[in-house]
Amino acid sequence: MPKRKRAVVTQPQPPQMQKRMRRTKTICSCSSPRFTDNSAGSAFCWYEEDVWTEIAKYLDGKSLVMLATTCRWFHGLIMEGSIWKYACLRDLQVPAPLHVAFNWRKLYVSAFDGSHSYMFRQKEKHIDWMRIGAFSVESSEALLTERLSNPTKLPEEDTMQKMLEACGYCVLDNVKAGIWIADLQLVRCPVCELNTCDGTMQTLDARHIELFLSEGYQNGSWEYEIIGSHDVKKHVDGASGAIFDLKHLNDSPTSAVFNLKSWVGKPNDWQPKAIITLHSVAVNTNLQKNEGLQVKYQVMRAGAGGEVVSIRISQQLL
Template structure:
């Protein structure tokens, strides 16, 4: 038999049924952070956050914030915020009890008011705010001397204390925060507005005094408790109030360090210093014949606690 001729030429390959198609590669994209859905989104009305923010503001800024909406008004009117501001700006510890609203206490402390705005306005010339101090006990030492150590008077009456050592102990003083001012008033001897005579007064009051009904209606008045005459030349008109409980602490030592706060001999401007438990003032004087020092107090009604103290110096 004749042999079959072999086929020549290209043979078309048959596709394999088992061949897999190549998967399309994913396109390269930028990296993105995952979304957190475990907690709620931040709310601009977070009470705790705004309470902390409010503690860094002053009273005027808080009032402006309260005027924006009802939510902020309710937040800002919280007493704890005003208490924090009051203690922060006065730099004193918190009292055990406060009978008045802290917002009102802050306003009465920083609205520029002083005791002569309510009484004897015609006698008032000028004033300056010294600061605040804290009376932890109910006894205060009043003196016109700024030399250490202070003699602790043991006489029975205040007048005898002043005559013996130039100081006196005042009992039944209302503990808590006290605000001190230095007042310059006209001579109380005459009634002439043109009188050149002046009198320096260390004026200290309990922080709640201006909000008390007895003070506002005028039923509480100042009473003179003692007079001290220094019939010789004095270098300066001075006055100080100390908490008896902390008289021997390190805090009052700043008062007796006169070089740190009293003006130089030719400086006639009044100077003052305040510590946690004491306050003092001094004004250098030119040549003189002495001073008359008067001590006034205001009580919360007959036999009540002492709520205000005044130590005044006038040239003889």
């Protein structure tokens, strides 16, 4: 028999390992603002001005500043005046004025940085304060009053002092139109110079939004002047003050100020209360038994004969 050839059985050799390719470029998510998926023709640009302008409408001032510090592109977008104008009007809840003398970013900072008039002058007299809000003045006339009742007719006396003494309110002209910010201030007695004096004075303090940015205010050349002062020498239930845009005195929203039951609190509630509408602001603090009040009206003008840029109505117990 022919010899059978031996079958040679060889062990299978392990497949040769492929060389691992070295990555030549690291992945960086910030290398491009453009993301493209596998779909043909689809692309999204992260840096779309219209998109981020719309997003910015939902951010407060602090968030806007934080976004602006992320990169140069966002800084250029967020510093755009239209964004700060929108944020300012949105947060103050007032309509846009016809004209402003400063950029809207500075106006926003001035309105929301926590500053008030007693931070710049008479710091030693200041005790506490409360931001009430903002209102709009469209006309050049304002009604100032210490009585929270709708006047049946406007005063006809020839001087503000006589108006106040006769009916407890007066008409102020040459008021600067635009956005006004109102605060309620509590300060020490201004009659004496003793810091230990326990006497206090309540002040409705309203100012035009541009006041703190104006050179005349910053250098101290604009000062407050008293336009009227008188004493109420009998018991008074509450210390009140109000400012109305005369043009809108009879508007429906303004009537809420005269609905005292809705906001002044119960007679034994001694906490200060305030109300603000689109064209008016008012404050009231219920008082315990007293012998009367001294009421003082002050204004600040933008220079001699200039427009009224700040108004104060103050009450102090006799």
